[in-house]
Amino acid sequence: DAGVIQSPRHEVTEMGQEVTLRCKPISGHDYLFWYRQTMMRGLELLIYFNNNVPIDDSGMPEDRFSAKMPNASFSTLKIQPSEPRDSAVYFCASSLGALPEQYFGPGTRLTVT
């Protein structure tokens, strides 16, 4: 079975540019999570969806960040405009119903110069 798929795996962009990260959750999973990993702050939850609806976006750092889930098999995290401090690894994870395990994608390493 395919796991969580993220694209791109690496992204290098210049400050001020728009960045879009993509995620395909495991088929059938109804929860989707976006995390960010940095040396300074570790792993932190940005936002999560249930049945395509955003449930908690309190971790989204600021208005430059937005996330959507147009259908059960696709989600995007957009940063516009990007800044050097957004450089991090962004993970997408999914889970099924009441089961507690979250399964992570391989992550996208974002570098903003």
Added chain:
Amino acid sequence: AQTVTQSQPEMSVQEAETVTLSCTYDTSESDYYLFWYKQPPSRQMILVIRQEAYKQQNATENRFSVNFQKAAKSFSLKISDSQLGDAAMYFCAYRGGNMLTFGGGTRLMVKP
């Protein structure tokens, strides 16, 4: 808010030996889950083991086992017969509701 603390930034173990990674957490909830995730250099987050708070029995997965002390809010991971492939960052995580809270991680080095 829940917090998860891993007090050992780095640990080292000789191949074939046993090592224990520590984790403590703070919560006022009685029903929750705890996890250990492994992150090798590939950066993929791999689920190692999980523990339900309502279970007194410690979880075991092959060479990996936990020591869950609910009253002390402690959740350590023991790796037996350490292998070179065990070298990685290990993260302890708490799940109450739908959200995971992670500790800062412990880097495990395995010496041949």
